Amino acid sequence: MSLRQWKRIxxxxxxxxxxxxxxxxxxxxxxxLGIASLTLILACMRGAEIRAGELAAKFGxxxxxxxxxxxxxxxxxxRPMTLTWADMRMIRDTLPGVExxxxxxxxxxxxxxxxxxxxxxxxxxxxxxxxxxxxGWFPALGRDFSEEDIDQARNVCxxxxxxxxxxxxxxxxxGEVVLVNDIPLTVVGVLTRQGLSSGExxxxxxxxxxxxxxxxxxxxxxxxxxxxxxxxPSTYGPEKIETAREQLRLLLRRSHHLAPHATDDFLSVTxxxxxxxxxxxxxxxxxxxxxxxxxxxxAGGVAQxxxxxxxxxERNMEIGLKKALGANHKAIFSQFLxxxxxxxxxxAVFGLLLGGGCALLLNSFSILPISLSPGIFVAALGLAGCIxxxxxxxxxxxxxxxxPVTALKGAA
Amino acid sequence: xxNQRTIRPDPAACLARLREISKTFIQPGGLETQVLHNVSLxxxxxxxxxxxxxSGSGKSTLLYIIGLLEQASGGLYHLMERDVSAMNDxxxxxxxxxxxxxxxxxxxxxPYASALENVLLSGTYTNTPEKELRLRAEALLEQxxxxxxxxxxxxxxxxxxxxxxxxxxxxxxxxxxLLADEPTGQLDTATSRSIMDLLTxxxxxxxxxxxxxxxxxxxxxxxxxxxVRDGRxxxxxxxxxxxxxxx
Ligand SMILES: Nc1ncnc2c1ncn2[C@@H]1O[C@H](COP(=O)(O)OP(=O)(O)OP(=O)(O)O)[C@@H](O)[C@H]1O
Ligand SMILES: [Mg+2]
Numbered sequence: 001m002s003l004r005q006w007k008r009i010x011x012x013x014x015x016x017x018x019x020x021x022x023x024x025x026x027x028x029x030x031x032x033l034g035i036a037s038l039t040l041i042l043a044c045m046r047g048a049e050i051r052a053g054e055l056a057a058k059f060g061x062x063x064x065x066x067x068x069x070x071x072x073x074x075x076x077x078x079r080p081m082t083l084t085w086a087d088m089r090m091i092r093d094t095l096p097g098v099e100x101x102x103x104x105x106x107x108x109x110x111x112x113x114x115x116x117x118x119x120x121x122x123x124x125x126x127x128x129x130x131x132x133x134x135x136g137w138f139p140a141l142g143r144d145f146s147e148e149d150i151d152q153a154r155n156v157c158x159x160x161x162x163x164x165x166x167x168x169x170x171x172x173x174x175g176e177v178v179l180v181n182d183i184p185l186t187v188v189g190v191l192t193r194q195g196l197s198s199g200e201x202x203x204x205x206x207x208x209x210x211x212x213x214x215x216x217x218x219x220x221x222x223x224x225x226x227x228x229x230x231x232x233p234s235t236y237g238p239e240k241i242e243t244a245r246e247q248l249r250l251l252l253r254r255s256h257h258l259a260p261h262a263t264d265d266f267l268s269v270t271x272x273x274x275x276x277x278x279x280x281x282x283x284x285x286x287x288x289x290x291x292x293x294x295x296x297x298x299a300g301g302v303a304q305x306x307x308x309x310x311x312x313x314e315r316n317m318e319i320g321l322k323k324a325l326g327a328n329h330k331a332i333f334s335q336f337l338x339x340x341x342x343x344x345x346x347x348a349v350f351g352l353l354l355g356g357g358c359a360l361l362l363n364s365f366s367i368l369p370i371s372l373s374p375g376i377f378v379a380a381l382g383l384a385g386c387i388x389x390x391x392x393x394x395x396x397x398x399x400x401x402x403x404p405v406t407a408l409k410g411a412a
Numbered sequence: 413x414x415n416q417r418t419i420r421p422d423p424a425a426c427l428a429r430l431r432e433i434s435k436t437f438i439q440p441g442g443l444e445t446q447v448l449h450n451v452s453l454x455x456x457x458x459x460x461x462x463x464x465x466x467s468g469s470g471k472s473t474l475l476y477i478i479g480l481l482e483q484a485s486g487g488l489y490h491l492m493e494r495d496v497s498a499m500n501d502x503x504x505x506x507x508x509x510x511x512x513x514x515x516x517x518x519x520x521x522x523p524y525a526s527a528l529e530n531v532l533l534s535g536t537y538t539n540t541p542e543k544e545l546r547l548r549a550e551a552l553l554e555q556x557x558x559x560x561x562x563x564x565x566x567x568x569x570x571x572x573x574x575x576x577x578x579x580x581x582x583x584x585x586x587x588x589x590l591l592a593d594e595p596t597g598q599l600d601t602a603t604s605r606s607i608m609d610l611l612t613x614x615x616x617x618x619x620x621x622x623x624x625x626x627x628x629x630x631x632x633x634x635x636x637x638x639x640v641r642d643g644r645x646x647x648x649x650x651x652x653x654x655x656x657x658x659x
Contacts, residue, residue, distance in 0.1 A: 008536045019524035321520045326509020326537040404481045
């Protein structure tokens with residue numbers, strides 16, 4: 001067929017799509033729903049990936065967190081304190097390459113009062129000076145802990161954003177006094193929002209105090225620590241971090257006098273561990289959501305094929321007539337396939353709008369982190385084209401093979 | 413020599429030559445119905461043939477075989493000296509497009525397309541430029557008396573007007589042969605007459621016409637009348653049709 005004939009056939013395809021608009025709408029709807037679910041799923045996955053990256057970046061690629069207790073053999077709630085100030089000093093003084101060791105002492109579920117409100121915060125944390133540098137978690141408002149805050153065990157605190165909102169709403173909490181277990185603390189800063197939560201609750205629902213204040217005012221152990229964070233120079237690659245982790249492990253085992261076959265009474269976590277965990281979870285999500293999307297897309301395709309067949313049955317006269325006027329197999333086949341592709345493109349656009357809309361909605365309610373990339377649009381368009389094409393090959397071929405006399409007799 | 417010519421027409425002037433054409437339909441159950449029996453017929457340039465006969469006698473089937481919409485089960489059919497049984501789908505489609513125009517009893521217009529678009533439909537499968545097709549379509553619509561309705565969709569046209577659109581569509585590609593299956597079957601007497609006037613004029617302009625009709629008055633307008641009875645051809649006076657006369 002010549003270009004001229006192609007153009008005419010394409011024109012007729014468009015006309016038919018418009019004329020049989022009810023069928024067209026249903027087909028576009030069917031494909032669109034498949035594409036929408038796929039768009040949403042891809043957007044969620046991209047969002048999760050970006051979030052995982054952020055999380056890992058927040059954690060810091062050249063740090064090792066050491067958590068006290070044997071997490072494998074003991075329930076989280078029963079985690080005994082095994083890390084000591086002595087461990088911390090030993091790591092700082094003997095482990096090669098260490099840039100900074102930061103200590104952390106935590107306690108769960110503490111009563112906080114402030115701004116005429118009462119609230120049970122998930123965590124009370126005690127840290128050293130320079131909370132921002134140590135934990136990669138800076139105050140968004142106010143100031144960080146200084147060396148003097150620690151040395152003098154001052155009654156100051158940094159609030160997590162959730163805690164600050166619970167107590168003070170949208171008012172500025174800086175300079176206000178909060179009571180934690182009846183001990184007054186002056187708010188000197190509000191930490192940036194992490195948007196994370198763990199088994200121990202919302203990361204942003206916390207009151208952070210100087211570790212010395214925590215020990216003295218809240219009667220916590222002078223000997224034990226909950227967690228240590230060991231930081232290495234930013235030039236360290238993943239292998240060097242792994243080596244350091246192993247050295248750190250041996251050091252702690254020796255200082256804890258563990259027998260050769262005993263399991264570690266501490267747990268070390270690196271960014272790599274987090275990424276690996278996220279990847280495993282993501283793999284599961286991909287398989288699950290992927291199959292949901294595949295079913296949705298397949299259902300769209302089958303619906304389109306059936307609707308298309310119905311529409312073709314209704315158009316027997318047109319097919320017979322066109323053959324009588326000189327349309328060959330290819331011309332009829334092409335016309336119907338083109339119609340399917342036009343509908344597929346329509347479905348892709350509809351699906352992208354719907355899926356993208358839902359994604360934005362989820363995002364605005366911060367239900368799920370979402371990322372819409374141009375890649376998703378291209379993928380959806382290509383996929384819709386493939387579904388539309390694949391599922392209409394048979395109906396289009398049946399139309400092309402229809403005997404003109406049978407077609408016309410059926411229509412008369 | 414000359415004498416023979418008058419009996420046996422010049423091959424160049426013979427558009428369609430059917431010899432011993434038979435058609436058997438095999439139904440899904442395996443039941444065979446022979447609809448045409450050894451039909452021989454020459455359609456010459458400029459002919460105006462009326463095929464008449466009872467319902468179910470095989471008129472439409474014969475017309476569709478002539479128009480390459482249906483294949484004969486046996487016999488020989490040459491269309492413009494070409495053996496039709498050797499044509500593939502592309503060639504048969506091209507032949508239908510270029511040589512043959514169809515008009516049907518129930519018009520078969522695309523309901524969502526205007527009169528002009530319906531006429532232009534025939535041009536889809538040609539390489540004639542758009543502009544020329546459009547000029548021709550407008551001229552044809554004027555010829556059939558519809559120049560003031562070229563943008564009407566079929567639902568807004570009367571039966572007679574719809575058949576005129578169909579007629580214009582059949583003529584767009586300047587076919588050598590116009591095949592009409594009961595073109596006046598759904599029309600009243602006066603409208604039938606005007607359609608027949610058009611067909612007569614078209615035939616006078618040189619287009620060969622083969623028309624199936626039940627209506628004796630309509631059949632009378634044709635120069636050659638052939639009756640189909642049980643799948644066999646008969647001339648009105650009971651004689652056999654022309655090619656067999658010559659044999
Ligand atoms: N596809 C088919 N399968 C089986 N039988 C068929 C088929 N098409 C036509 N016939 C039979 O062939 C015979 C001739 O049909 P045809 O349509 O040619 O008749 P006709 O002379 O045009 O009749 P009418 O005047 O009623 O239109 C009929 O008996 C019909 O039942
Ligand atoms: Mg008939």
